[in-house]
Amino acid sequence: xxxxxxxxxxxxxxxxxxxxxxxxxxxxxxxxxxxxxxxxxxxxxxxxxxxxxxxxxxxxxxxxxxxxxxxxxxxxxxxxxxxxxxxxxxxxxxxxxxxxxxxxxxxxxxxxxxxxxxxxxxxxxxxxxxxxxxxxxxxxxxxxxxxxxxxxxxxxxxxxxxxxxxxxxxxxxxxxxxxxxxxxxxxxxxxxxxxxxxxxxxxxxxxxxxxxxxxxxxxxxxxxxxxxxxxxxxxxxxxxxxxxxxxxxxxxxxxxxxxxxxxxxxxxxxxxxxxxxxxxxxxxxxxxxxxxxxxxxxxxxxxxxxxxxxxxxxxxxxxxxxxxxxxxxxxxxxxxxxxxxx
Amino acid sequence: xxxxxxxxxxxxxxxxxxxxxxxxxxxxxxxxxxxxxxxxxxxxxxxxxxxxxxxxxxxxxxxxxxxxxxxxxxxxxxxxxxxxxxxxxxxxxxxxxxxxxxxxxxxxxxxxxxxxxxxxxxxxxxxxxxxxxxxxxxxxxxxxxxxxxxxxxxxxxxxxxxxxxxxxxxxxxxxxxxxxxxxxxxxxxxxxxxxxxxxxxxxxxxxxxxxxxxxxxxxxxxxxxxxxxxxxxxxxxxxxxxxxxxxxxxxxxxxxxxxxxxxxxxxxxxxxxxxxxxxxxxxxxxxxxxxxxxxxxxxxxxxxxxxxxxxxxxxxxxxxxxxxxxxxxxxxxxxxxxxxxx
DNA sequence: ACGGTATGAGCGAACGTTCGTCCAACCGGG
DNA sequence: CCCGGTTGGACGAACGTTCGCTCATACCGT
Numbered sequence: 001x002x003x004x005x006x007x008x009x010x011x012x013x014x015x016x017x018x019x020x021x022x023x024x025x026x027x028x029x030x031x032x033x034x035x036x037x038x039x040x041x042x043x044x045x046x047x048x049x050x051x052x053x054x055x056x057x058x059x060x061x062x063x064x065x066x067x068x069x070x071x072x073x074x075x076x077x078x079x080x081x082x083x084x085x086x087x088x089x090x091x092x093x094x095x096x097x098x099x100x101x102x103x104x105x106x107x108x109x110x111x112x113x114x115x116x117x118x119x120x121x122x123x124x125x126x127x128x129x130x131x132x133x134x135x136x137x138x139x140x141x142x143x144x145x146x147x148x149x150x151x152x153x154x155x156x157x158x159x160x161x162x163x164x165x166x167x168x169x170x171x172x173x174x175x176x177x178x179x180x181x182x183x184x185x186x187x188x189x190x191x192x193x194x195x196x197x198x199x200x201x202x203x204x205x206x207x208x209x210x211x212x213x214x215x216x217x218x219x220x221x222x223x224x225x226x227x228x229x230x231x232x233x234x235x236x237x238x239x240x241x242x243x244x245x246x247x248x249x250x251x252x253x254x255x256x257x258x259x260x261x262x263x264x265x266x267x268x269x270x271x272x273x274x275x276x277x278x279x280x281x282x283x284x285x286x287x288x289x290x291x292x293x294x295x296x297x298x299x300x301x302x303x304x305x306x307x308x309x310x311x312x313x314x315x316x317x318x319x320x321x322x323x324x325x326x327x328x329x330x331x332x333x334x335x336x337x338x339x340x341x342x
Numbered sequence: 343x344x345x346x347x348x349x350x351x352x353x354x355x356x357x358x359x360x361x362x363x364x365x366x367x368x369x370x371x372x373x374x375x376x377x378x379x380x381x382x383x384x385x386x387x388x389x390x391x392x393x394x395x396x397x398x399x400x401x402x403x404x405x406x407x408x409x410x411x412x413x414x415x416x417x418x419x420x421x422x423x424x425x426x427x428x429x430x431x432x433x434x435x436x437x438x439x440x441x442x443x444x445x446x447x448x449x450x451x452x453x454x455x456x457x458x459x460x461x462x463x464x465x466x467x468x469x470x471x472x473x474x475x476x477x478x479x480x481x482x483x484x485x486x487x488x489x490x491x492x493x494x495x496x497x498x499x500x501x502x503x504x505x506x507x508x509x510x511x512x513x514x515x516x517x518x519x520x521x522x523x524x525x526x527x528x529x530x531x532x533x534x535x536x537x538x539x540x541x542x543x544x545x546x547x548x549x550x551x552x553x554x555x556x557x558x559x560x561x562x563x564x565x566x567x568x569x570x571x572x573x574x575x576x577x578x579x580x581x582x583x584x585x586x587x588x589x590x591x592x593x594x595x596x597x598x599x600x601x602x603x604x605x606x607x608x609x610x611x612x613x614x615x616x617x618x619x620x621x622x623x624x625x626x627x628x629x630x631x632x633x634x635x636x637x638x639x640x641x642x643x644x645x646x647x648x649x650x651x652x653x654x655x656x657x658x659x660x661x662x663x664x665x666x667x668x669x670x671x672x673x674x675x676x677x678x679x680x681x682x683x684x
Numbered sequence: 685a686c687g688g689t690a691t692g693a694g695c696g697a698a699c700g701t702t703c704g705t706c707c708a709a710c711c712g713g714g
Numbered sequence: 715c716c717c718g719g720t721t722g723g724a725c726g727a728a729c730g731t732t733c734g735c736t737c738a739t740a741c742c743g744t
Contacts, residue, residue, distance in 0.1 A: 005462070005486075007730055018694050023732065032692060049485070054460045055406065056730035058397045059699045066440075066461075073426055075623065080422045084415055084443045091442065096457060098408075099441050100433065101426045115438060118396045119408075120347070144347075144393070226627035252624065259627040281417065282594065285568035285601040287629050349700055360724050365702065374722060398700035401729045 006048045015044040027052060066096045067308060068116035072128040073101050077252060077280050078297050082127055086301035093309055106130025109137045117144045123308045129193050146311040148304045152194045161304045164323040165195050168293045169202020171328050172247045172275040177210045180337035181245035181273060185218040187232040187257060189249045199249055222253045229256030237264055244337050248276035251283045251292055258286060269335035279329050289331035296324045348390045357386040369394060408438045409650060410458030414470040415443050419622050420639050424469055428643035435651055448472025451479045459486045465650045471535050488653040490646045494536045503646045506665040507537050510635045511544020513670050514589045514617040519552045522679035523587035523615060527560040529574040529599060531591045541591055564595045571598030579606055586679050590618035593625045593634055600628060611677035621671050631673035638666045
């Protein structure tokens, strides 16, 4: 194990040139160097196993080609998909990604952002709903570094990318309405999350369009987890036994919903129709395959990076770029309402 | 938006001291400085919003307090869980994490590792089965930087952490045997993966112990995806219609298995018993809840960074630390064999 | 043969820190 | 009144690059 990096000076020495000349051919742009000298330097570098020290480079260039990603616990598949896509997109543009995953609760958001800043990332992507109300994070993001957020930032000033959540709710709900359902419940994310409220608005929009009522006891709050979905389902069933359809705010919660419905002896889709949203990779392998509104998760991650990179480059980016479109994917979990008992 | 970092020199100037003195109180250890001077420096730093430049620090200290993580597409939940745990553990120890997610196929492994090295990470964690046979990656890991791997590394020389895969296969299979099953199939990961072969060995161990045969047509190769699981299931059903139990090599594939079985009209667990492994968070919310062998994913990630950190600190770490134990979690997807048709 | 222009390479400075050494002033004791 | 020790702080050097400027040589056309 060598375990000692060789510097450009050693390469230069071996090639018999000044280290600045070596620098030019090894990295710099304008190579005003003869072909043979260049060759000599290159082979010397190769023989020595030279790897440029980007730390030193960053110091002089004052940019690190690194972006920071603060994400909620990426055990949440939707977040993971966006994160991975973001990292790959960043790498495609020559940037690396420094990640920080919030602990549950998300109280360490500011701490994470601070270390990212101290490491002089060129920009930060915030992909963590938990920090939606974190004014300290918002302040850091505004003050120190270009940033793009996947969720609202208190006080604004940070471009927001994402999909059309309201449309998501509307689409899901009107699909159920179109199927003949009238007693349509919804199992939401945490109420204080913007995305939840938007989807809820979409749900209400659809009901209103169809002149249906939206009684409060048809909505139950979940927490994005299967367990929360299951609990909310039990609550809904108890409060409104005649419910025939549910719009669930995430595929992962839908797993819990399916599970709870199964245990309660209600068949899906015959007794209860389910439409959820996200369209995570295995939505089609649930039992039954999930009808869901596809949210462009990976695309969101990529767009965030592209926007951030433009912002880093000094371009003026809109604070509210167009929302990404969503699309209904029809599978088996939602069927027409059975009117057998009329 | 200020967007310009203030350096320690500006802080020093404002406090009326040399920048080296400011450095001492702001970061350095032995503060041979009067209380009032220190106070003055601190408030100056605060007023100016000073954030140390860790890039510069890294340059002189020749360590970055950063570890690199090369992971397969963390859309795979198991990988995601380990990654997140690893990052949090690293942060707990004051380290940041630079990630790189392989593209499908994993051909860019060496490229990722190389950029990690150029960024002078203090160590690297390899969490990507795809690079199991990548000799170039192996070479880089051995030569340049302390590393820990979650999968085999060709040529060795890199500590390996992980759980007992063979025991996993054995445990799952003997649970099925204990339930009275004799025609037990298995749906594996890709054959060329070490983990697959180990679990397969465990499966065979269990069959042998019970003096059961292991006909080749009872094993079908999957690819870790639900889709692959579903296809393998159809194949198995076709080849051996009398199969009554299946050991699946991952919970995610099990989703596809469950789905395919459902479509084929086979009930789980009455007609076919399923045991899989991993115990991902929503295994208990599948229909039916999955009996599975719990693999300590998060623990693995944490152990990897602990080991790596020790290795970075210069400690000699064993190349084969003890395998983490696995444990059977009994839920509903595996029931005793029904002998109705005897 | 001469001035002008490429061409090839050297060299000083700077990036923002940390680390160790050096120095001045002060203090107390004999 | 002088001397040794302590305290508080300054200062040079180094980390490994990039960047821009300078300079020597060779080549070209007239």
